[in-house]
Amino acid sequence: MTKGQWLKMTTKPNKKKGDKRMTPFEQLINDSDYKKKAIAERMGMSRSNFYKKQKKPRQSFNAEQLDELSKILEVPLETVFDAVLKKQRVDKNETR
Numbered sequence: 001m002t003k004g005q006w007l008k009m010t011t012k013p014n015k016k017k018g019d020k021r022m023t024p025f026e027q028l029i030n031d032s033d034y035k036k037k038a039i040a041e042r043m044g045m046s047r048s049n050f051y052k053k054q055k056k057p058r059q060s061f062n063a064e065q066l067d068e069l070s071k072i073l074e075v076p077l078e079t080v081f082d083a084v085l086k087k088q089r090v091d092k093n094e095t096r
Helices: 003-010 024-031 036-043 047-055 063-073 077-085
Strands: none
Touching: 024 047, 024 077, 036 047, 036 063, 063 077
């Protein structure tokens, strides 16, 4: 399967979900063009396991997994680390 085929199967529409408060890490994942299920599969874990790890990324992900995630999301590793290290929740509407 080529990268283009994978992207077509796994990209989500540009529709935004309702207002909710989320951590910077959750926002990084949600702002990506990929579905969470596709990200989890690329990382070699189940969707439910990825959801659980997403809630507490600092305790759940190791450095290698964060590096892999940065490559999947096509963002710098520093961006992923910054999102993991921030504790406060952000309002989705404030970041637009």
